[in-house]
Amino acid sequence: MHRSLKELYFSMLRIRMIEQRIADLYSEQEMRCPVHLSIGQEAIAVGVCEHLDDKDIVMSAHRAHAHYLAKGGNLKSMIAELYGKSTGCAMGKGGSMHLVDLNAGFFAAVPIVGSTIPIAVGVAWAFKLKKSRNIVAVFLGDGSTEQGVFFESLDFASLKNIPILFVCENNYYSVYSQLDVRQAPNRKISNLAESHGIKSFTGDGNNIDQTSKIAKEAIDYIKENNAPAFIELETFRTLEHCGPFDDDSLGYRNKGELQKWLNRDPLASCEAKLIKINKLSEIDITEIKKIINTEIDDAFKFAKESPFPDLDLLNQHIYKN
Amino acid sequence: MRELTYGNAILEATDFCLGDDQSVIVVGLGVPDPKGVFGTTLGLQEKYGDQRVMDMPLAENGMTGIITGSSLNGMRPVLVHQRVEFALLTMEQIVNQAAKWFYMNAGQQNVPIVIRMIIGRGWGQGAQHSQSLESWFAHIPGLKVVMPSSPYDAKGLLISSIEDNNPVIFLEHRWLHNMVENVPLEGYRVPIGKANIVREGSDITIIAHSYMVVESIKVADVLKTKGISVEVLDLRSIRPLDKETILNSVKKTHRLLVVDNGWTFCGVSAEIISVVTENIFDELGSAPQRVGLNDSPSPSTRALASGFYPTTKSIAKKVCEILNYKVDLDGLFPKCNSSEDVPSPHYFSGPF
Numbered sequence: 001m002h003r004s005l006k007e008l009y010f011s012m013l014r015i016r017m018i019e020q021r022i023a024d025l026y027s028e029q030e031m032r033c034p035v036h037l038s039i040g041q042e043a044i045a046v047g048v049c050e051h052l053d054d055k056d057i058v059m060s061a062h063r064a065h066a067h068y069l070a071k072g073g074n075l076k077s078m079i080a081e082l083y084g085k086s087t088g089c090a091m092g093k094g095g096s097m098h099l100v101d102l103n104a105g106f107f108a109a110v111p112i113v114g115s116t117i118p119i120a121v122g123v124a125w126a127f128k129l130k131k132s133r134n135i136v137a138v139f140l141g142d143g144s145t146e147q148g149v150f151f152e153s154l155d156f157a158s159l160k161n162i163p164i165l166f167v168c169e170n171n172y173y174s175v176y177s178q179l180d181v182r183q184a185p186n187r188k189i190s191n192l193a194e195s196h197g198i199k200s201f202t203g204d205g206n207n208i209d210q211t212s213k214i215a216k217e218a219i220d221y222i223k224e225n226n227a228p229a230f231i232e233l234e235t236f237r238t239l240e241h242c243g244p245f246d247d248d249s250l251g252y253r254n255k256g257e258l259q260k261w262l263n264r265d266p267l268a269s270c271e272a273k274l275i276k277i278n279k280l281s282e283i284d285i286t287e288i289k290k291i292i293n294t295e296i297d298d299a300f301k302f303a304k305e306s307p308f309p310d311l312d313l314l315n316q317h318i319y320k321n
Numbered sequence: 322m323r324e325l326t327y328g329n330a331i332l333e334a335t336d337f338c339l340g341d342d343q344s345v346i347v348v349g350l351g352v353p354d355p356k357g358v359f360g361t362t363l364g365l366q367e368k369y370g371d372q373r374v375m376d377m378p379l380a381e382n383g384m385t386g387i388i389t390g391s392s393l394n395g396m397r398p399v400l401v402h403q404r405v406e407f408a409l410l411t412m413e414q415i416v417n418q419a420a421k422w423f424y425m426n427a428g429q430q431n432v433p434i435v436i437r438m439i440i441g442r443g444w445g446q447g448a449q450h451s452q453s454l455e456s457w458f459a460h461i462p463g464l465k466v467v468m469p470s471s472p473y474d475a476k477g478l479l480i481s482s483i484e485d486n487n488p489v490i491f492l493e494h495r496w497l498h499n500m501v502e503n504v505p506l507e508g509y510r511v512p513i514g515k516a517n518i519v520r521e522g523s524d525i526t527i528i529a530h531s532y533m534v535v536e537s538i539k540v541a542d543v544l545k546t547k548g549i550s551v552e553v554l555d556l557r558s559i560r561p562l563d564k565e566t567i568l569n570s571v572k573k574t575h576r577l578l579v580v581d582n583g584w585t586f587c588g589v590s591a592e593i594i595s596v597v598t599e600n601i602f603d604e605l606g607s608a609p610q611r612v613g614l615n616d617s618p619s620p621s622t623r624a625l626a627s628g629f630y631p632t633t634k635s636i637a638k639k640v641c642e643i644l645n646y647k648v649d650l651d652g653l654f655p656k657c658n659s660s661e662d663v664p665s666p667h668y669f670s671g672p673f
Contacts, residue, residue, distance in 0.1 A: 057394075091427035100426045107393060108426065112417050118383040119418060122390020129346070129372060130395060149414075152383025159378065317428040318462050320486040 002050055006279050008208050009270045011050075012042040014292050015069050016267055021296050022065075022082065023244035030304070031082040033095030034111075038066035040206075040238035043266035044169050045070035047211025048137055048231075051219045057105050059120040060139040062097050063237070064109035067139050073101035079299045085306035092309050093317070113174075114140070114147030117166070121153045124164035128226075135222055137165040143174035145189050146182060154196040157228040165218055166193065166230040169205060175241045176252040193230035205233030206266040236261035322505055328498035330472040331361040331437075334479035335399065337508040339369050342397060345483060347374045348388060349401030349437075358401055359439070359498050381407050385414035385436070389422070389488075392434045397483060405438040405492065406449050412457075419488040420463035435482045437491045440531065440582070442630070443662045447621035453531070453583035453614070456592070458490040459559040465489045465513055466559040468582070470534035472502040474557055477511030485513060494532040494582070496664035514561035518570065522552035525576040525640055528567060528593055530556040533580040533631065540636045543653050549646060559589055564596055571597050575606035576643055580636055581613030588613055612639055623662040 019037045026035065038045065045066035049058065052071065060067040068078060074089065081088030082096050089100050097111040107123060110116050120138035127134050144150055145168060157164050168189055172179045183189075190200040201218050203210045211233060218229040238258065240247035248258045274280035325333065338345045347365060349358065353376055357363030366374040377384050381402070388398035402408045408415070415436065423431045441451040459466045465487055469475040475493070482489040519534060520541040529537040534555045541551035554570050556563070571577050577597055579590035590611035597609055612631045619629055634654035641648050 090425060090429075093427045094425050098425045100429060102429055107430070108422075110418065110425075112413060115386065115413060115418060118386025118414070119390035119393070121383075122387035122392070123394045124390075125387060126391040126394030126396050129391070148380075149383045149386060152378065152380035153387070155378055155380065156383060156387055313427075317424045319465070320423055320428070320431040 004279075005209065005270065006274055008046055008050065008212065009267070009274055009280070010288055011046045011070065012208065012267050012270065013288065015042045015045065015066050017289070017292050018069065018075065018296055019065055021300065023239065025300065026244035032084060033082060033097070034242050035082065035096045035244065036063040036242050037239050037244065038063050038237070040261065040265065041169055041171065041235045042066050043208040043211045043270070044167065044205045044233050044235060045139070047208055048165070048167055048215040050212050051216045052105070052137060053134065054105060055134050057107050057120075057123055057134065057136045058139070059107050059116045059123070059136065060109040061113060061116055061141060061144065062109070062111035063141070064099050064139075065096070068099045068101065068106050068109070071101075071106045072104040073099060073106045074104065075295065075299045076302045077101065080303040080306050083303040083306070084308065085303055086309040086313070087302070087306040091313060093313070114144035114149050116140070117144060117153040118149050118156075121157050121162055121164055124157070124162045125160060128160070128162055133223070135163040135165060135219065137167055139167045139169060141174070142168065142170040142172065142179060142189060143182070145192060151192070151196075154193055154198060158197045161227045163222050163226060164228045165215075165222060166198075166228065168230070168232040170232055170234045171237050172234070173237070173241070173253075176250070178252075190230060190232040198228050198230045199225075200230040200232065202232045205235035206261075206264045206269070208266055208270050238262060238265075322503040324501050325472050325504040326498065327472040327475050327493075327500045328360045330476035330504050331479055331493065332363060332365070333504070334476040334483070334508075335362065335365060336368070337480060338483040339365065339373060341508065344395055345373070345397045345399065346391070347399045347401065348377050348384065350377055350379065350407075351403060352376055352401055358403055359495070361498070362401065381410040382414055385411040386418065388434055389414060389419045389432055392432050393422075393430050397433050399435045399437060399483060401437045403439055404450050405440055405452055405454050408436065408438050409454075415458070415464070415488070415490075416461050420461045423487070424463060431486050432488050433486045435479070435489045435491055437493065440492060440494045442494070442496055442532070443626065443664070445621040445623065446619070448618035451619045455490075455492055455530070455559050455583060456588045459589065459592075463488065464560060466492065467513055467557065468492045468531040468559060469511075469557060470497065470531055470555050472500060472504050474511050474517070476504055477509050478513065478557065480508055481510045481513050484510070489513070492531065496532050497535070499664065500535070511557070514558045514563055516563035516566040517555045517557055518552060518566070519555045520551060520553040522550040523574055524550040524644060525578060526552045526554055526570045526574045527578050527580055527636070527640070528554045528556060529580040529582070530559065530589060531582040533582045536631065536633050536636060537580050539633045540640065543633070544637060544640060544648075547646075547648055547653070549640065549644065551640060556589070562592070562596070564600070567593060567596060568601055572601055572604050575604055577605070577609040578636070578639055578643060579609065579611040580631055581611055583614055584616060585611050585613035586616060607643055610639055610643055612636060626662055
């Protein structure tokens, strides 16, 4: 591990607080794009990105905020993008589902489930063709493992020994559809990768110690063997699929399931552990929250005060000369 | 200059680009096999190695994403499909991802890829091996769609396509592969988005693309003997569409027939006639007309194929109707038993 557990905790806390602020302000109807919040899933983003170099690439899908932020994506550009402003990371053309920060190595997120996977394999393949030592990490959900391109990507990555880390965040739901109406009971996602000859790892996605440890093992494996690796981590999104609210009252989840997962919240459990071993105090938490809140205040102020793009941007960037 | 087939012109253009730019790679089912995609990729793997010229899994959609990803990280891939229909498995990656990438990230990353697709026809290939779907691709902002009709244009347009910074759909008609023409040995470029007047005339403009240019030229040459002056405009690119050359030609002849390589319903011909009527309605001496594929799937048997494709005779008949000329077309266009089934019995004897 590069950083201490306390520092990883701070990273998770920062992501949580940013997304909580988005949720709090969403009802103002100024962030007029769909948002898929990662609240409850932060330990995977932070644990994986901890072991990537600056020049390694991350790609993601619709629920991408945590990945973007964990990879070091610019906060002001992200919030401005959600507000549709010209200072956004895609000048307002992308919105929450198309985040990009090339300086941070966050190449793209796209909301067609599964579609980023082959693109990420292609980016990683180019690293190999160029004899670069960098790798790509692609975040994907349990739903994407039902798509054809998932299997096509596993096959090609294994066939060509491509340096890519597949990170499956299994949160057991695709929108309101539970895993058991979509996948056979004896179908284990990580086994699908194994059956393509890809080294696979599994673990608790809500435990930052574990996600970081597994990610390190997998990334070391990729670099030592010049081959892909696959991680399946179980986790849970605690808010609605799309939007800022708790939607447990809709009744699509099993009774008590949300509470069970809230009891395993990655941030709270990490915090409790740090306090127990005297690495974190209430004063530390108050202090860091103050610093993060200032950063968030600045980012939202920046976004709100930024201009909208001019209408002539509409016809720019269709073709590159 | 020496004579070269259209297929070899494709091969030469690909060879030129592979030699010119280390980032060019060629990927496709059968690319390095003994037939080399109708000869268009023969010998390239031997020359450039299996890291740059390669076969692929039967995973068209995934591979389209993979080549797109490689283009974001420095590569210039050419993906080859032996039939257009195989690319239908890849519409998600082409339409949602490759076409929109540059726009979605506001110009930070572009997708310089070429996807070659071959349009089949004849020898009973039927409904799933002989469609001409250029209007599907041309509908999408962010894609370029080119359809060369001659060996010279095939080489020059493929080089332009590979050097282009955007996703280019490169549609080749299987019946053009054996067409022969003088082609320069060196690399040269034919610009994307420029139509070409291949026959000058004054009575009527025929606008065509891909293989239908060949048929339209035959019609123009035969009707010339009867004193009918037909201008033939080869679109060469569907998107961007060369509106200026189209409008200038129709302003000159005042009459228009569009010979569509695909179906006319929502087809390329629909777009061209819209462009003409929107812009120069007053210049038209008569209503624009079009011919294209019969509004049905493509049948296998040659007995039905004769009614499916436009022929020189059906094109000429339409020209004469528009011009109100009475000409004995049976004498000018004698029935050829093989004409709807194979491009020429001299060099094409099946199976595909």
